[in-house]
Amino acid sequence: MTERFDAAVIGSGVGGLAAAALLAKSGLRTVLCERGESVVGSSGLAAFRALDPQIVKALRLSRRGLKFAQRDLALSFIRNGGQPLALGRDRHAVARALAGLSQADAAAFVVFRREVFALSKALRPAWWDGASLDETASGLKAAQRKQLSRLAVTSAAAWLSEHFESDALKAALAFDAATRGFAPGEPGSALALLWSSAQEMCGLQGAVAIPRGGQSGVLQALAQAAQKHGVELRSSATVASLAAIGNTVSGLELASGEQIEATAVVSALSRRVTLGSLAPTALIGIAAARALMAETPHVGAASLIMGLNRSPEFGGAASLGDKRIVIAEKLETYEVALSAARLGRMPQEPAIELVLPPAEKSAQQLASRLQLHVRAWPVPLGDGFDRDLLVRAVTTLIERHVPGFGGGVASCDALTLDALTPSIARLSASAEARIATPIRGLFVCGSDAEPADAVSGRAARQAAHAAIAWLRRGGQG
Amino acid sequence: MAERYDAAIIGAGADGLVAAALLARAGLRTIVLERGNTLGGRLAMREFHPGFHASPFAGSVPPLPASLFWDLELARFGGLLAPALPPAAVFSGGRIAEASPLVIDSLADAARRRAVALTAAAAPVPPPHWLDRFRPPSPDAWPAEIWSQRALAELAAHDDASLLAAVALEGRAGDPWSPGSALNLLAGVEQGIWRGGLGGLAAALAAAARAAGAEIAFARDVSDIRCEKDRVVTLALADGSDLAARAILSTLDIKRTFLSLFAWSRFPKEVVDRVGHVRMAGSTARMMVALATPPAPLETLRRTLYVAPDISAFVEARAAWRMGLVAPRLPLVLRVESATDPSLAPAGAAVLSVTIGCVPHTPFDGGWTPERRDALRKTVLASLEDCFPGLAVLDAQLLVPPDIEGALGATNGDLDGGEIAPDQMFALRPGLEPRWPRTPIHGLYLAGPSTAAGPLATGVSGAIAARALLADHRARRLP
Numbered sequence: 001m002t003e004r005f006d007a008a009v010i011g012s013g014v015g016g017l018a019a020a021a022l023l024a025k026s027g028l029r030t031v032l033c034e035r036g037e038s039v040v041g042s043s044g045l046a047a048f049r050a051l052d053p054q055i056v057k058a059l060r061l062s063r064r065g066l067k068f069a070q071r072d073l074a075l076s077f078i079r080n081g082g083q084p085l086a087l088g089r090d091r092h093a094v095a096r097a098l099a100g101l102s103q104a105d106a107a108a109f110v111v112f113r114r115e116v117f118a119l120s121k122a123l124r125p126a127w128w129d130g131a132s133l134d135e136t137a138s139g140l141k142a143a144q145r146k147q148l149s150r151l152a153v154t155s156a157a158a159w160l161s162e163h164f165e166s167d168a169l170k171a172a173l174a175f176d177a178a179t180r181g182f183a184p185g186e187p188g189s190a191l192a193l194l195w196s197s198a199q200e201m202c203g204l205q206g207a208v209a210i211p212r213g214g215q216s217g218v219l220q221a222l223a224q225a226a227q228k229h230g231v232e233l234r235s236s237a238t239v240a241s242l243a244a245i246g247n248t249v250s251g252l253e254l255a256s257g258e259q260i261e262a263t264a265v266v267s268a269l270s271r272r273v274t275l276g277s278l279a280p281t282a283l284i285g286i287a288a289a290r291a292l293m294a295e296t297p298h299v300g301a302a303s304l305i306m307g308l309n310r311s312p313e314f315g316g317a318a319s320l321g322d323k324r325i326v327i328a329e330k331l332e333t334y335e336v337a338l339s340a341a342r343l344g345r346m347p348q349e350p351a352i353e354l355v356l357p358p359a360e361k362s363a364q365q366l367a368s369r370l371q372l373h374v375r376a377w378p379v380p381l382g383d384g385f386d387r388d389l390l391v392r393a394v395t396t397l398i399e400r401h402v403p404g405f406g407g408g409v410a411s412c413d414a415l416t417l418d419a420l421t422p423s424i425a426r427l428s429a430s431a432e433a434r435i436a437t438p439i440r441g442l443f444v445c446g447s448d449a450e451p452a453d454a455v456s457g458r459a460a461r462q463a464a465h466a467a468i469a470w471l472r473r474g475g476q477g
Numbered sequence: 478m479a480e481r482y483d484a485a486i487i488g489a490g491a492d493g494l495v496a497a498a499l500l501a502r503a504g505l506r507t508i509v510l511e512r513g514n515t516l517g518g519r520l521a522m523r524e525f526h527p528g529f530h531a532s533p534f535a536g537s538v539p540p541l542p543a544s545l546f547w548d549l550e551l552a553r554f555g556g557l558l559a560p561a562l563p564p565a566a567v568f569s570g571g572r573i574a575e576a577s578p579l580v581i582d583s584l585a586d587a588a589r590r591r592a593v594a595l596t597a598a599a600a601p602v603p604p605p606h607w608l609d610r611f612r613p614p615s616p617d618a619w620p621a622e623i624w625s626q627r628a629l630a631e632l633a634a635h636d637d638a639s640l641l642a643a644v645a646l647e648g649r650a651g652d653p654w655s656p657g658s659a660l661n662l663l664a665g666v667e668q669g670i671w672r673g674g675l676g677g678l679a680a681a682l683a684a685a686a687r688a689a690g691a692e693i694a695f696a697r698d699v700s701d702i703r704c705e706k707d708r709v710v711t712l713a714l715a716d717g718s719d720l721a722a723r724a725i726l727s728t729l730d731i732k733r734t735f736l737s738l739f740a741w742s743r744f745p746k747e748v749v750d751r752v753g754h755v756r757m758a759g760s761t762a763r764m765m766v767a768l769a770t771p772p773a774p775l776e777t778l779r780r781t782l783y784v785a786p787d788i789s790a791f792v793e794a795r796a797a798w799r800m801g802l803v804a805p806r807l808p809l810v811l812r813v814e815s816a817t818d819p820s821l822a823p824a825g826a827a828v829l830s831v832t833i834g835c836v837p838h839t840p841f842d843g844g845w846t847p848e849r850r851d852a853l854r855k856t857v858l859a860s861l862e863d864c865f866p867g868l869a870v871l872d873a874q875l876l877v878p879p880d881i882e883g884a885l886g887a888t889n890g891d892l893d894g895g896e897i898a899p900d901q902m903f904a905l906r907p908g909l910e911p912r913w914p915r916t917p918i919h920g921l922y923l924a925g926p927s928t929a930a931g932p933l934a935t936g937v938s939g940a941i942a943a944r945a946l947l948a949d950h951r952a953r954r955l956p
Contacts, residue, residue: 155900343793
């Protein structure tokens with residue numbers, strides 16, 4: 001049996017749902033195939049790092065139930081036994097708080113924030129319209145252009161060390177590079193860090209927010225928008241391969257044997273999976289297929305949701321409130337953990353970030369009311385991953401600051417693994433280059449189609465627009 | 478006060494000797510001030526056991542461009558090079574796996590292509606002696622693709638991946654999986670073995686410099702440079718004497734030059750900060766081994782041998798290095814120079830020099846105690862014994878990074894003059910970009926490993942600095 005659509009989308013998630021909704025909204029007959037049982041998914045980490053404001057607006061997500069429980073989680077770290085020190089938006093307040101740690105760092109923080117603000121402001125156009133770094137830089141003043149070109153190949157560790165002396169502060173600030181898949185000691189991570197402050201989340205630049213209902217809350221709003229615009233949502237539909245005529249995509253084949261014809265295909269899976277395992281190798285070329293596989297060994301991040309009996313007390317503070325706490329002792333912690341993960345072993349001391357979302361009453365909630373959301377980086381993906389070891393490592397790390405924490409853990413409710421694929425070339429490429437594939441009519445918008453790994457939907461918007469333009473040209477040219 | 482020199486060169490290494498030859502030949506009164514008593518800096522040779530000669534500091538140096546070889550008439554002064562044979566990996570029990578010449582060619586080619594792309598983006602045809610025309614590429618160019626090459630990604634296409642990673646890293650604590658690690662390939666192509674070892678090259682360069690009229694003075698340790706109104710005036714020597722010079726050419730690394738020869742207050746804060754933030758990555762120890770007999774057929778020993786078990790060993794050794802530890806398995810590079818030049822060892826014997834990678838400059842819990850040195854020596858000897866069972870060791874001398882720092886003045890024992898990383902290479906390297914080889918102090922020129930050409934070629938940064946000095950001399954910009 002064969003069905004005909006204008007556009008087919010592979011995978012749900014923020015990217016897939018957003019792309020499908022935008023395609024359908026422009027009047028195209030669109031189908032979305034999701035492998036899982038539900039297009040929304042049941043759980044996910046609460047904290048959200050980036051969501052394209054244009055998607056929120058175009059799909060009217062705020063009318064479809066998208067609300068935020070916390071809009072601006074401040075990156076925080078714990079000084080020995082003390083209260084968490086929040087690196088919030090008011091840089092002078094932060095400087096006062098940092099003065100107790102180091103006078104030099106307090107002064108440097110103001111300078112650093114100003115530098116980051118100026119540079120990320122320069123990057124903003126690239127964030128909105130997907131211009132390449134080259135194009136973006138050509139419009140800048142010489143000094144800024146030079147600085148940006150240096151940061152593009154600098155490591156976050158080197159950049160932070162140029163400003164700060166305190167290990168704990170540097171390690172905390174470096175965490176956002178790791179969330180984007182870049183080891184803070186590796187070249188390119190400085191630019192990744194800059195990207196994370198250039199992105200937008202619920203109207204605030206560089207914010208991390210908690211949507212109501214966590215990630216599922218965002219997905220539900222997106223699914224509602226997709227349904228409203230007439231997307232055919234198919235769950236339990238695993239895509240087995242892409243079909244193509246010549247080097248132009250012609251549709252999908254599902255694992256059930258069903259054929260779906262489509263003039264354009266948007267994949268919300270990673271480029272590696274889309275081209276490496278769904279597309280016919282003959283179309284990709286052996287050299288390109290080999291290059292895809294020759295990427296970094298599989299290392300990523302893990303998200304854990306721990307159900308707690310009692311609220312953890314960080315330095316006497318009962319609630320984390322509007323903070324996200326990073327536990328990473330120093331910059332070397334990241335490097336040593338990365339070496340272990342690359343060798344396929346669970347690191348003893350990964351860098352972790354803790355978020356305690358406000359308790360919610362809803363049917364979606366898991367057993368315990370109090371949940372600690374933990375993001376850990378790096379972990380080996382595949383055979384080397386060991387859930388028990390990770391939970392033990394995370395518990396030990398938290399216990400350094402919250403004695404007796406382990407006793408309050410009732411369960412470890414959920415776990416998700418994300419493959420993060422760092423690439424310097426991607427950081428500076430244009431959006432067009434990131435979403436295009438060697439197969440005409442096929443576009444990718446997985447998290448690796450962003451400059452640095454992030455859930456944002458921005459690549460989905462760009463991929464949807466590219467697919468719409470492709471269809472308007474009649475699937476040619 | 479003694480008479481004034483036109484140019485004083487700090488350090489009698491390759492860069493210093495090349496600069497001395499070029500300056501003296503142009504008629505400048507030139508003196509080379511060497512702290513130690515031997516020629517050559519890292520090219521130095523030592524008779525570490527009666528009849529056995531080896532280079533204590535370096536196993537090999539980056540290539541000397543052919544044009545410098547001919548310009549300085551090194552052949553006339555005894556410089557003679559046996560071209561390098563393809564490297565080989567050596568495994569437990571002495572099994573040798575040679576890299577095919579094809580692979581090495583493509584490796585050299587890839588390195589050259591990349592260097593040409595970076596240095597001569599404007600030139601459609603690669604220049605014949607690209608290093609001669611070396612100019613740091615403009616920072617406006619975004620060579621992201623080039624920067625981000627991973628050595629491993631580059632090498633994964635070959636079956637000898639771990640050997641080639643070893644060749645590229647040559648004792649550096651690099652991570653083959655890191656973006657930018659392919660930059661190591663630029664310096665990793667070996668030219669060959671000089672007659673008389675690296676010391677043979679040093680002797681030829683010194684002879685060329687002396688023939689041109691340069692003076693080479695030993696045991697002259699420059700402790701301070703005195704300035705007047707941002708212009709160099711005199712060099713104060715550690716023995717209390719002074720030496721006046723119109724221009725000074727330093728071949729020390731950037732940190733040593735700026736932070737130990739001058740009072741910090743002399744420079745604007747940005748300069749001190751920028752120099753202070755240059756990352757040094759001392760990670761290499763050396764061992765000179767006197768052997769009663771060659772451990773394998775001479776034909777095999779003429780190659781550079783890499784003890785390169787697998788890429789994961791690199792990653793593990795590097796992680797240990799980062800934490801100030803010594804990993805149980807270390808990457809080793811073995812050279813039996815006496816197999817090519819028999820004069821380096823007594824008849825029938827052999828001299829082996831080992832470059833030991835991923836050895837921390839400072840162990841995490843303190844210094845290099847005799848026990849710790851002994852442990853490292855045993856680790857290395859065990860590794861050698863594993864490769865060549867029954868190795869007849871007469872003597873083995875070990876130098877750890879602080880020894881190299883002490884002898885050569887290389888900060889952290891880093892002979893590259895700064896970690897090889899994309900943000901510290903080419904135009905971003907010296908940190909004083911627009912003026913290099915000139916510096917914020919008039920009359921001071923920076924050559925040596927920390928400059929843009931430093932880790933890529935031997936002698937080139939000395940030549941570049943000498944040419945700048947000469948141009949200023951001819952334009953009467955020197956006092």
